[in-house]
Amino acid sequence: MTENTVTEETKEFRSGYVAVIGRPNVGKSTLINALVGEKVSITSKKPQTTRDRIMGVLTTDDTQYIFVDTPGFQTKHSSELLSRMNQSVKSSLADVDAVVLVIEATGWRPEDLTVLSLLSKEAKNVILAINKTDEVKESEAMLPLITESMQKFPFAEVVPVSAEKGRQLKVLLQVIRKFLPEGDKLFEDDIYTDKSPRFLAAEIIREKAFRLLGDELPYGVAVMIDKWEETDKLARIFATLIVNRESHKGIVIGEKGAKLREISRLAREDIEEMLGKKVYLEVWVRVRKGWGDDAGVLKSLGYGQ
Template sequence: MSEVPQTRCGLVALVGRPNVGKTTLLNRMVGEKLAAITRKPHTTRNRILGIVTRGRDQTVLIDTPGIDAERSRLMNRVLNRTAVQALADADIVCFIIEAGRFEAGDAFILEAIRAAGRPAVLVVNKVDRVADKSTLLPFLETRAGEFDYLGIVPLSGKTGKNLEGLIDELRTHLPEGPFLYDPEQLSDRPERFRAEEMIREALLERLGQEVPYAVAVRVEDWEDRPGITHIDALILVERDSQKGIVIGKGGQMLKRIGQAAREQLETLLGRKIMLRLTVRVEEGWSQSNRALRELGIEEPR
């Protein structure tokens, strides 16, 4: 009697500096948009699971906020701790850096990986941006000498080049064990969370440098009706001046934000969306433990 092949399943933490492309990789590997992506650093605020099931292997990806040693505000300290906690929980660490760049922040994260004692795969992202490809091999050789990586995978999250190579590399190192999630499941996050992320992405893409980090989004009401979903969402800001910027002259900015978010949501959820946005000032919300808990941005237990 032949033996039934063993399933393999493991938690893989995606860690790296802000804006190195962690969430882009998560969305691409899962095959759906789970979280907000913008050109601005510190976009990711939550620990998000993405689930990739191939055959008898299940890779559970933990997307984390970018680790930034310079952070001082309460919310930023919480984000750092969320990312570091993911290192402790992971079976494998996926350390993401930019091709041709290794800064003090990268070195800080490498030391955190070393301290966590977890095996790691080095992902060298954005290789499509390297003009002189002859510099890439020496860069990879230098990085290989800094840590005993399970493997080093150069790729482009933007174009998808060698994405399958990364998935195959991670599958090779998964521990044997039962699946943690249904094979058809792509994330642990509900549709409400994904709606909040799409609204926040629309905000971040359309606002200036100051306002984005003082805004948060919370879905207040969600009603599914035949052929249409009604969503009421609250946008929190910290000052009246920020509220004015978000709303814009004659409400035009808020209208553009709502239209962009609605179009994304209709594509994502596959149905018509009626979206209503309200802006409210809550001074110091990013410095309030209560507000951070209500928004799902909380310290790990």
């Protein structure tokens, strides 16, 4: 083989940023977790689970994808927290190489169109991911939806996927790759998120609270890591779960502390898996009225900085 011979397997390395946007609870975080193969963003059936921009990094032999998981764009409620979250969505669209807009296979909703309006008609490299295809019985139902979607916006590509079932994810990655520039890796191979273990631990605790409390607990809940002590074999983590009202405190704690113990147990298991070591986790509940409109509290929690 001469020096000028190039094998079919040889590919130029590509790397770039991909913003993943969509309305609340459309499955953006689940999609990124599935693509990256690691838990970089928490999920629940509650809308607005993601509150901050979170990067998930996937490195393959020929590509490094840097996904930016954004909060679902919110128009129904108003608070300082939601204002910061919406600004996070808008700022994520700047300086990215591609955008993935996520909608559900059941069709477009008014909230989807609100997110679509954030994109100019001249925006390039916008991919539509039609998620939750496992919830639609007939695959043929996708064709009218794809046709309708192309009438709404000149998408570069449309890819039906199921983040939950792992369907068509490789196809989506291949499509995204086409729009990423040639270039070197921006992160080391073993990096899968830009967030610290402290941030991820707090998010895991918040996820368990959302999942266990369901509709019992209103939206106003946050988690702060108060103390973190770590050795080679053990991490000791002390955290505070912040709620808006005194009545919410009892909901989180549960009868004889049962609910809080379960939140802590499930969170500890996930954090142990993340850190690869034993974890001692202690979670307390504290009332902080109006924390969602308190800029100082929001800054200390790391939201929308």
